[in-house]
Amino acid sequence: MIRYLGYEVRLxxxxxIWLLPGFLAILxxxxxxxxxxxxxLGFLEVMFPLLFPLLSFxxxxxxxxxxxxxxxVATPQRKSISLFVRYLALLFPLLATAVAAVRPxxxxxxxxxxxxxxGFTLAIGLALGEEVGLGAGLSWWGVSFILAITRSELLSRGxxxxxxxxxxxxxxxxxxLRKWGxxxxxxxxxxxxxxxxxxxxxxxxRG
Amino acid sequence: MIxxxxxxxxxxxxxxxxxxxxxxENGVFGLLGPNGAGKTTFIRIIATLLxxxxxxxxxxxxxVLHNRIAIRKMLGYLPQEFGAYPKLTGREYLEYIAALKAIxxxxxxxxxxLAQFHLTDVARRRVTSFSGGMLRRLGIAQALLGEPKVLxxxxxxxxxxxxxxxxxxxxxxxxxxxxxxxxxTHLVEDVAMACERLAVLRGGKILYQGTVNGLLDLYRGKVxxxxxxxxxxxxxLDAWGDRVLTTKRVDRGRGVRVLGEVEGGRPVSPSLEDAYxxxxxS
Numbered sequence: 001m002i003r004y005l006g007y008e009v010r011l012x013x014x015x016x017i018w019l020l021p022g023f024l025a026i027l028x029x030x031x032x033x034x035x036x037x038x039x040x041l042g043f044l045e046v047m048f049p050l051l052f053p054l055l056s057f058x059x060x061x062x063x064x065x066x067x068x069x070x071x072x073v074a075t076p077q078r079k080s081i082s083l084f085v086r087y088l089a090l091l092f093p094l095l096a097t098a099v100a101a102v103r104p105x106x107x108x109x110x111x112x113x114x115x116x117x118x119g120f121t122l123a124i125g126l127a128l129g130e131e132v133g134l135g136a137g138l139s140w141w142g143v144s145f146i147l148a149i150t151r152s153e154l155l156s157r158g159x160x161x162x163x164x165x166x167x168x169x170x171x172x173x174x175x176x177l178r179k180w181g182x183x184x185x186x187x188x189x190x191x192x193x194x195x196x197x198x199x200x201x202x203x204x205x206r207g
Numbered sequence: 208m209i210x211x212x213x214x215x216x217x218x219x220x221x222x223x224x225x226x227x228x229x230x231x232e233n234g235v236f237g238l239l240g241p242n243g244a245g246k247t248t249f250i251r252i253i254a255t256l257l258x259x260x261x262x263x264x265x266x267x268x269x270x271v272l273h274n275r276i277a278i279r280k281m282l283g284y285l286p287q288e289f290g291a292y293p294k295l296t297g298r299e300y301l302e303y304i305a306a307l308k309a310i311x312x313x314x315x316x317x318x319x320x321l322a323q324f325h326l327t328d329v330a331r332r333r334v335t336s337f338s339g340g341m342l343r344r345l346g347i348a349q350a351l352l353g354e355p356k357v358l359x360x361x362x363x364x365x366x367x368x369x370x371x372x373x374x375x376x377x378x379x380x381x382x383x384x385x386x387x388x389x390x391x392t393h394l395v396e397d398v399a400m401a402c403e404r405l406a407v408l409r410g411g412k413i414l415y416q417g418t419v420n421g422l423l424d425l426y427r428g429k430v431x432x433x434x435x436x437x438x439x440x441x442x443x444l445d446a447w448g449d450r451v452l453t454t455k456r457v458d459r460g461r462g463v464r465v466l467g468e469v470e471g472g473r474p475v476s477p478s479l480e481d482a483y484x485x486x487x488x489s
Contacts, residue, residue, distance in 0.1 A: 004306035067290025074284040075307035201256045
């Protein structure tokens with residue numbers, strides 16, 4: 001079992017990804033970055049979630065590019081378990097990055113939108129193709145980002161407000177609620193992605 | 208036993224299988240047909256990778272739609288487009304597939320398969336450094352892990368050199384009789400050498416199913432060979448049209464095998480290639 005898990009982790013991860021938390025840990029230990037700094041936190045809040053859809057994309061596209069899906073599917077192993085282990089393997093370096101970059105009370109701030117985007121990209125990517133998934137994930141992030149920096153009133157009222165990843169001017173209570181909501185929906189989307197993976201048997205061929 | 212009844216598969220509006228009914232029992236069974244005949248679609252349905260559009264298919268009474276895991280537990284599958292994880296070595300790849308197949312203590316089996324397919328010396332090399340033939344042999348080895356009751360191999364000899372092809376066919380023939388081996392190919396020679404029974408497909412339909420000898424019997428006494436001078440070859444071939452089965456170079460021109468009697472021709476025993484071509488063109 002341990003050996004199997006080891007193989008799944010190896011297949012999912014490129015060792016170079018560990019450079020990111022290592023690099024941030026060095027910057028933090030040497031005082032170059034201050035985890036309490038508002039600018040640093042704001043930067044991470046916007047940029048950190050981007051890593052999740054990128055890694056979800058890489059997880060799907062490598063299975064496609066290696067032409068390994070058919071043999072994988074034709075084994076009795078449940079694909080959702082394999083995919084879950086691989087996704088978890090990707091989350092560890094991201095979790096380590098958050099730990100290295102900010103204080104524990106800010107972990108949720110970084111991880112919740114990331115898990116939301118990652119689960120979304122994975123589910124759409126498995127159902128409709130990895131490029132569609134990445135496009136959808138990045139579009140969601142991009143629209144939220146543009147509306148945040150332009151402080152646009154568009155989508156700022158009612159239920160639409162909850163769709164934005166970085167809404168302007170929210171109370172601390174609402175902010176906390178939003179983050180737990182994002183985390184919950186992100187996990188639901190991950191479950192949906194795992195269910196899609198169970199039924200995934202081939203890739204759509206390009207044009 | 209693999210059974211299919213009125214099996215249909217459409218890709219959008221394009222039919223790939225049209226009402227196939229077939230029974231495959233223990234032994235090596237050949238699926239022969241030109242490209243686009245529906246061989247891979249049939250194999251993928253049996254491997255539970257593709258749902259049929261209508262009709263039924265089962266493997267040892269397990270339905271391909273409702274008992275996928277049960278079928279996968281007894282399945283060894285080599286797809287036409289085989290790829291292995293480039294991060295792993297040959298041995299690691301087999302260990303990983305053994306884990307997916309829930310095989311306990313697979314080391315002895317992996318050692319034997321590596322030796323059988325002449326991969327022992329390269330087993331510690333990453334699969335990215337493997338040649339096409341080595342990769343194909345690794346694919347066959349992974350399909351055999353767990354000693355599956357049903358082995359589906361789709362165009363397995365593509366990319367193998369002649370010596371490896373002969374070795375692979377010998378290997379298929381040597382598999383014990385208590386399992387089903389389905390060999391999908393467009394190479395008549397592979398079926399002639401390795402299979403006891405076969406089905407010939409064209410355009411998603413079965414044109415023939417039965418023994419290899421049964422197919423030969425259909426054309427016994429109907430195939431003629433005639434020598435044609437080189438300068439008259441074109442005219443003769445044009446005149447005989449679709450009746451021409453095969454041609455080969457001889458001393459002063461061509462030896463032509465034709466379906467049906469021709470002037471100057473002598474009856475010959477049909478080869479499987481003759482019978483296959485005659486059937487496909489009928």
